Amino acid sequence: MIFKDKTVIITGASAGVGAAVARLFAEAGANLMLVARDKKNLEAIAEQLRDKTRVEIFAMDVSDSEACVDLFKKAQFEYGRVDVLINNAGYHKRGDVETVDAIDLGKIIDVNLKAPIMLSRLATPYLHEAGGGAIINVGSLAGRTPLAGSAAYAASKAGLRSFTYALGFELEGSGIKLAVVSPGPIDTGFIMADIDATSDLTFSQPLSTAEEVAEVILDLCGNNVREQSMPRISGVLTTLMYLFPGLAPKVRPILERRGARVKARIKAARKHRESDFPDH
Numbered sequence: 004m005i006f007k008d009k010t011v012i013i014t015g016a017s018a019g020v021g022a023a024v025a026r027l028f029a030e031a032g033a034n035l036m037l038v039a040r041d042k043k044n045l046e047a048i049a050e051q052l053r054d055k056t057r058v059e060i061f062a063m064d065v066s067d068s069e070a071c072v073d074l075f076k077k078a079q080f081e082y083g084r085v086d087v088l089i090n091n092a093g094y095h096k097r098g099d100v101e102t103v104d105a106i107d108l109g110k111i112i113d114v115n116l117k118a119p120i121m122l123s124r125l126a127t128p129y130l131h132e133a134g135g136g137a138i139i140n141v142g143s144l145a146g147r148t149p150l151a152g153s154a155a156y157a158a159s160k161a162g163l164r165s166f167t168y169a170l171g172f173e174l175e176g177s178g179i180k181l182a183v184v185s186p187g188p189i190d191t192g193f194i195m196a197d198i199d200a201t202s203d204l205t206f207s208q209p210l211s212t213a214e215e216v217a218e219v220i221l222d223l224c225g226n227n228v229r230e231q232s233m234p235r236i237s238g239v240l241t242t243l244m245y246l247f248p249g250l251a252p253k254v255r256p257i258l259e260r261r262g263a264r265v266k267a268r269i270k271a272a273r274k275h276r277e278s279d280f281p282d283h
Contacts, residue, residue: 004088004137006028006032006033006086007031007032007033007219008032008033009034009084009086009087010033010034010035010036010078010082010083010084010085010086010087011028011033011034011035011036011086011087011088011089012036012038012074012075012078012085012087012088012089012122012126013025013028013035013036013037013038013087013089013091014038014065014090014092014094014118015038015039015040015065015091015093015121015141016025016035016037016038016039016045016079016091016092017037017039017040017041017044017045017047017048017187017193017195018039018044018092018191018192019192019213020141020189020191020213020216020220021037021039021089021091021092021216022048022213023060023212023213023214023216023217024089024091024216024217024220025037025048025052025222026051026052026217027214027217027218027220027221028056028221029052029055029056029058030055030061031221032037032055032056033056033086033087034056034058035049035052035056035057035058035059035083036059036060036061036074036077036078036081036082037058037060037061037062038060038061038062038063038066038074038092039050039058039062039064039092039205040062040063041062041225042060045060045061045062045200046060048236051189052222055195056102057082059077059078059081059082061073061077062072062179063117065092065114065122065124066083066114066117066118067120068121071122071125072125074122074125074250075125075126078129078252079129083119084127084129084132084133085126085136086125086133086137087132087136087138087139088122088128088130088136088137088138088139089138089141089220089223090118090119090121090122090123090138090139090140090141090163091141091155091171092114092118093114093115093141093193093223094111094113094114094115095111095153095228096108096110096111096155097152097156097197097200097201097202098152098200099151099152099154100154100155103155108155110274111155111156112155112158112159113273114159115156115160115163116159116160116162116163116166116234117158118164119140119163120166123138123140123166123170126138127174127179129237130142130208131177131179134178135177135178135179135180135182135242136178136179136180137179137180137181137182137223137224137225138167138170138179138180138181138182139180139182139183139184139212139220139223139224140159140163140164140166140167140181140182140183140184140230141183141184141186141231142163142164142184142185142186142209143156143157143160143184143185143186143187144185144186144232144233144237144238144241145157145160145161145240146159146160146161146162146163146164146185146186147164147185147232147242147245148236148244148245148251149243149248149251150202150204151202151204152202152240153202160185163183164183164230167181167182167183167229167230168181168183168194168229168230170171170184171229179228180224180225181231182223182224182228182230183229183230183231184216184219184220184223184230184233184234184244185212185230185231185232186211186216186230186232187205187208187209187210187232187233187234188201188205188206188209188210188211189210189211189212189213189216190210190211190212190213191213191279195269198266198269198270201246201266202259202262203259203260203262203263203266204255204258205262205268206261206262206263206265206266207258207259207261207262207265208234208237209237209260211234211236212232215230215233216233219232219233220229220241238283240254
C-alpha cells in the first residue's frame, strides 16, 4: 500500500509500539491521527513528526464509545478520509484472577477487545468510502496459548485474534484488509516497567523491539498475510501447544526455567547500569 496522503489512525500512539508505528507512517508520508489518554505525551510525539507530515492528536479513552465516534468525525473533518486503523492501545493488570480487582479485569477486556471491535465497526464506512484500506490489530502470543497470571489479558487477545479473522471473512472482496500481529515480549515499558510481575514464561521467548513490530504492522497493511507471529518460531511453538494441549504441561516448566534465567540477566544488567549512572 502507498501511504502518501492516506489517513492513518493509531491508538496507543504516545509510546512504545504506537509511537514507533507513527514514526514509520510519517516517513511514508501518511496523515496521522494519534490517539492515547495522555495528551502531553501525544503532543510530544506529534511535534517530533510535524516536520515530516500532517499530525493531529485526539486524547481519549478508547473504551469510551462516544469518544470513538468523535474520533472518526475529527479525522474526516481534518483530512477528508480514513484509510488505515491501527488498534494498538492495550491494558494489562498482571496477577492471578483471584488477586486482581474485578474492575481491572473488566478494563482489560474493555481496552483490549471491546474498543478494537467498536473502532473497527466505526472505521468500516469510512474505509468503504475511501475505496478500501486496512485494519491492523495488535494481538499477542498470549492470545494463541493460555497464560497463567494473565488470564483476562490472554482471553482479550484470543478474542481479538478471532475477531480479526471473522471480520476479515466478512469483508472479503471489499478492499479492506484485516490482519493481526501477535508478538511475544516487546522491549517496551509495557512489560519492562513491571518486570517482577511479568511471568517467567513470557521471557522464555526472544524480545522484539517496538520498531520491529511497527515494520510488521506496515507490511500487513499491504500484503496477503492475515496473522504474523513474532518471532516466527514462537508462533510455531504456540500453534503446537494449541493443537496438542497435552504438550503444554511438559514444555511449560522448561520454558519457565529459561525465562527465569533471561529475566535474571535483564535485572542484573539493569542494576549494573544504575550503579554506573546513579541518580543525583
